[in-house]
Amino acid sequence: MMLMQAIRKGPRPRTLDLIEDYSLEITAKDVDNLAQAALKIPAGTRISVTFLPNEDLQARIEAAATVRRLGFVPVPHISARRLRSQHELEGFLEALAREARIDDAFVVAGDPPRPEGPYEDALAVIRSGLLEKYGIRHIGISGYPEGHPDIGPDKLMQAMRDKLARIEAQGLEASITTQFGFDAAPILSWLERIRAAGIHEPVRIGVPGPCNVGTLLRFAARCGVGASASVMAKYGVSITRVLSTAGPDPLVTALAAGLDPAVHGSVSLHLYPFGGLLKSAEWAEGFMSAQAAATR
Ligand SMILES: NC(=O)C1=CN([C@@H]2O[C@H](COP(=O)(O)OP(=O)(O)OC[C@H]3O[C@@H](n4cnc5c(N)ncnc54)[C@H](O)[C@@H]3O)[C@@H](O)[C@H]2O)C=CC1
Numbered sequence: 001m002m003l004m005q006a007i008r009k010g011p012r013p014r015t016l017d018l019i020e021d022y023s024l025e026i027t028a029k030d031v032d033n034l035a036q037a038a039l040k041i042p043a044g045t046r047i048s049v050t051f052l053p054n055e056d057l058q059a060r061i062e063a064a065a066t067v068r069r070l071g072f073v074p075v076p077h078i079s080a081r082r083l084r085s086q087h088e089l090e091g092f093l094e095a096l097a098r099e100a101r102i103d104d105a106f107v108v109a110g111d112p113p114r115p116e117g118p119y120e121d122a123l124a125v126i127r128s129g130l131l132e133k134y135g136i137r138h139i140g141i142s143g144y145p146e147g148h149p150d151i152g153p154d155k156l157m158q159a160m161r162d163k164l165a166r167i168e169a170q171g172l173e174a175s176i177t178t179q180f181g182f183d184a185a186p187i188l189s190w191l192e193r194i195r196a197a198g199i200h201e202p203v204r205i206g207v208p209g210p211c212n213v214g215t216l217l218r219f220a221a222r223c224g225v226g227a228s229a230s231v232m233a234k235y236g237v238s239i240t241r242v243l244s245t246a247g248p249d250p251l252v253t254a255l256a257a258g259l260d261p262a263v264h265g266s267v268s269l270h271l272y273p274f275g276g277l278l279k280s281a282e283w284a285e286g287f288m289s290a291q292a293a294a295t296r
């Protein structure tokens with residue numbers, strides 16, 4: 001690595017800063033595809049396991065254990081509103097610690113309009129003190145560069161501050177992973193805003209991996225993410241061609257062009273592989289080597 005830096009002629013491109021150490025997200029069902037995709041994913045990559053309503057705790061635990069076994073860092077999602085009891089949370093954490101040796105987790109409220117148990121929001125899970133009890137040292141929280149359809153901007157900002165303050169007070173590390181988006185401009189201005197507000201934790205920007213446009217629009221609708229025709233055009237796709245495939249190249253290139261570490265801080269990519277894990281892993285591998293080659 002040091003040798004490569006020394007013989008490189010051009011400056012190091014910002015695209016490399018973004019893609020190196022990228023993270024990935026899988027669902028418990030993706031686990032069967034992970035072994036195959038693993039050959040394309042750098043060892044030590046952080047891989048989140050979502051907390052979806054149609055999967056049980058055991059499937060999520062096995063997925064996290066497989067992530068660890070294959071040489072990656074499992075980042076289980078914990079959806080506060082979907083937890084039915086403290087007992088359920090402790091059982092989940094205990095099994096994750098035993099079977100996946102977790103030291104990292106992402107805590108989010110989750111989509112239910114009302115809590116199914118004792119945890120109203122991510123902060124309630126963080127405050128419980130249970131995460132560190134089971135070995136977690138690093139907590140990821142959400143970020144919304146384009147806002148949230150049901151939570152106002154002031155509330156979102158206050159929630160972010162409260163969660164980060166609490167994580168720090170508990171002696172843990174924090175990072176922020178964003179909801180996916182299609183447009184670089186709001187991402188850059190949100191980064192600028194949070195940095196100016198004194199939030200300096202590392203940020204992982206959520207971007208969809210390559211998939212067909214219909215799938216992209218379906219996930220955007222389901223997750224409350226805006227995908228107007230003009231935004232999709234900037235992303236490099238026509239929404240009338242729902243069967244065509246789109247990748248994050250234009251978005252990542254635009255992000256890299258606008259990023260200034262002095263202003264935007266530590267930023268990397270988080271890939272949501274809506275088109276399948278292997279496709280996303282191959283895209284990241286190809287993009288990374290193309291960026292590295294361009295500078296030699
Ligand atoms: N970014 C991601 O990867 C994921 C995001 N989500 C989204 O996360 C949202 C909120 O989670 P966090 O950002 O962790 O918020 P949070 O737990 O920090 O809560 C912030 C504030 O918003 C309220 N709130 C939380 N969820 C709400 C909801 N569904 N509807 C109305 N008010 C809500 C809370 O009571 C709290 O006052 C969920 O509603 C969901 O849309 C869900 C799963 C994954």
Ligand SMILES: Nc1nc(=O)c2c([nH]1)NC[C@@H]1CN(c3ccc(C(=O)N[C@@H](CCC(=O)O)C(=O)O)cc3)CN21
Nearest residue numbers: 025027029050052054110111179180218222223224272
């Ligand atoms: N509001 C919100 N809720 C979420 O649950 C959520 C976000 N945002 N933002 C990004 C991530 C990505 N999420 C997801 C959700 C579902 C699948 C998934 O594969 N679901 C199906 C397939 C459904 C389909 O293809 O339409 C499954 O089988 O479970 C993947 C990632 C969860 N996350």
